[in-house]
Amino acid sequence: MARVTRDYIKSLPKAELHMHLEGSLEPELMFQLAERNKIKLRFKSIEEVKKAYKFKDLQSFLDIYYEGANVLRRSEDFYDLTTAYLQRCMDDGIDHVEPFFDPQTHLARGVGLEVQLEGIGAALRDAGSRWGISSGLILCILRHLPPEEGMQLYQLARPMIGEFIGIGLDSSELNHPPRKFSHIYEAARADGLKLVAHAGEEGPPTYVWEALQMLKVQRIDHGVQALNDNKLVEHLINQQIPLTVCPNSNVRLKVFEKMCDHPILQMLDQGMNVSINSDDPAYFGGYLVDNFMEVDKALEMSRKHAALLARNSITAAFLDPQRKAQLLARLPLEEIRS
Numbered sequence: 224m225a226r227v228t229r230d231y232i233k234s235l236p237k238a239e240l241h242m243h244l245e246g247s248l249e250p251e252l253m254f255q256l257a258e259r260n261k262i263k264l265r266f267k268s269i270e271e272v273k274k275a276y277k278f279k280d281l282q283s284f285l286d287i288y289y290e291g292a293n294v295l296r297r298s299e300d301f302y303d304l305t306t307a308y309l310q311r312c313m314d315d316g317i318d319h320v321e322p323f324f325d326p327q328t329h330l331a332r333g334v335g336l337e338v339q340l341e342g343i344g345a346a347l348r349d350a351g352s353r354w355g356i357s358s359g360l361i362l363c364i365l366r367h368l369p370p371e372e373g374m375q376l377y378q379l380a381r382p383m384i385g386e387f388i389g390i391g392l393d394s395s396e397l398n399h400p401p402r403k404f405s406h407i408y409e410a411a412r413a414d415g416l417k418l419v420a421h422a423g424e425e426g427p428p429t430y431v432w433e434a435l436q437m438l439k440v441q442r443i444d445h446g447v448q449a450l451n452d453n454k455l456v457e458h459l460i461n462q463q464i465p466l467t468v469c470p471n472s473n474v475r476l477k478v479f480e481k482m483c484d485h486p487i488l489q490m491l492d493q494g495m496n497v498s499i500n501s502d503d504p505a506y507f508g509g510y511l512v513d514n515f516m517e518v519d520k521a522l523e524m525s526r527k528h529a530a531l532l533a534r535n536s537i538t539a540a541f542l543d544p545q546r547k548a549q550l551l552a553r554l555p556l557e558e559i560r561s
C-alpha cells in the first residue's frame with residue numbers, strides 16, 4: 224500500500240468545508256489584537272494560553288473559544304484573522320474554503336455585523352485574487368442561545384445576503400436539538416441559501432435525522448455519532464450525504480479517546496461521503512494537512528484514501544460545476560481507480 228506524505232496531501236486538489244474562523248485565532252494574534260484594542264487578557268504569555276488548551280468535552284472548549292474571540296473588535300481584526308487562515312490554506316495547497324463565523328458572539332460585544340463582514344469579506348476577496356483560493360462564507364447560528372435570537376440574527380443578515388452562501392448551526396449540541404431552529408432554516412431555504420448544521424458530534428443520531436429531515440441540510444458537520452444507528456448509516460450512504468469530519472477536534476474533545484479509535488477511514492471504506500477538516504485549528508493542534516497526517520500516523524492512510532477524501536471535499540463543496548470540474552480534473556485517477 225502506497226502511504227501518503229505531507230507533500231502528496233498538499234499536491235491534491237482540496238476544499239476545506241468545516242472551519243470556524245474564530246477557531247483559527249492563534250495565541251500570537253490573540254495577544255497582538257488584545258494590545259491593538261487595549262483589552263486585558265487573563266493569560267500572561269502565549270505558553271500560558273497554550274497550556275489552557277486542555278479540554279474534557281465540547282463545552283470546556285467552547286468556554287475558552289468564546290473568551291478568545293473577545294479580542295476581535297474592528298474590521299481590521301477580522302481581516303487579519305481571516306488572512307492568517309487563508310495563508311495557511313495557501314501553504315496546505317487548499318483550493319476552496321467555506322469557513323464558518325459566529326456573528327452572535329461579536330454582536331453581543333457591540334461589534335456590528337457589517338464590521339465583521341467587511342473584514343472577512345475583504346480577506347476572502349484578496350485571497351481569491353492573490354492566491355486563487357475560491358470561497359463561500361457560512362453564517363452560523365449559536366444553538367445554545369434562544370431560537371428567537373437566531374431568527375433576529377437572520378433578519379439582520381438578510382440585507383447582506385450577498386456576503387454569505389449559506390447558514391450553519393454550531394455551539395453546545397447536547398439539549399439543543401436541530402428541530403428548535405427549523406423556522407430559521409425554512410426562511411434561509413426560501414432565500415436560496417445553502418444549508419448545513421453541526422449534528423452528531425456529541426449529540427445522538429436522532430439529531431442527525433432531525434438536521435436532515437427538519438432543517439433539510441445539504442451537509443452534516445461532524446456526524447460521527449451516526450455510526451450508532453445502522454439505518455442512518457445506510458441512508459447517508461444511499462443518499463451520499465456529505466459529512467465534514469474533523470479528526471483532531473474529535474480526539475481533543477474526547478469524542479474518541481485516541482486517534483487509533485477514530486472511524487474516519489472505516490467510514491470512507493464503507494462508502495460514506497466523508498471529508499477531513501480542521502474545525503478549530505488554533506485550538507486542536509493543526510490545520511488541514513496536519514489533520515491528514517495525524518490520521519495517517521495512527522491509522523495508516525493510503526494514497527487512495529487521501530485522493531478519495533480530497534475528491535469528497537470538492538464534490539461536497541457549494542461550487543459552480545465548472546470550477547468543480549476543473550478541480551476534480553487534477554485528482555490522480557490512477558489512485559482512485561486502484
Ligand code: ADE
Pocket residue numbers: 243246281288393394395396421424472502503
Ligand atoms: N464552534 C466551534 N467549534 C465547534 C465545534 N466543534 N462544535 C460546535 N460548535 C463549535
Ligand code: ZN
Pocket residue numbers: 241242243393421444502
Ligand atoms: Zn465545527
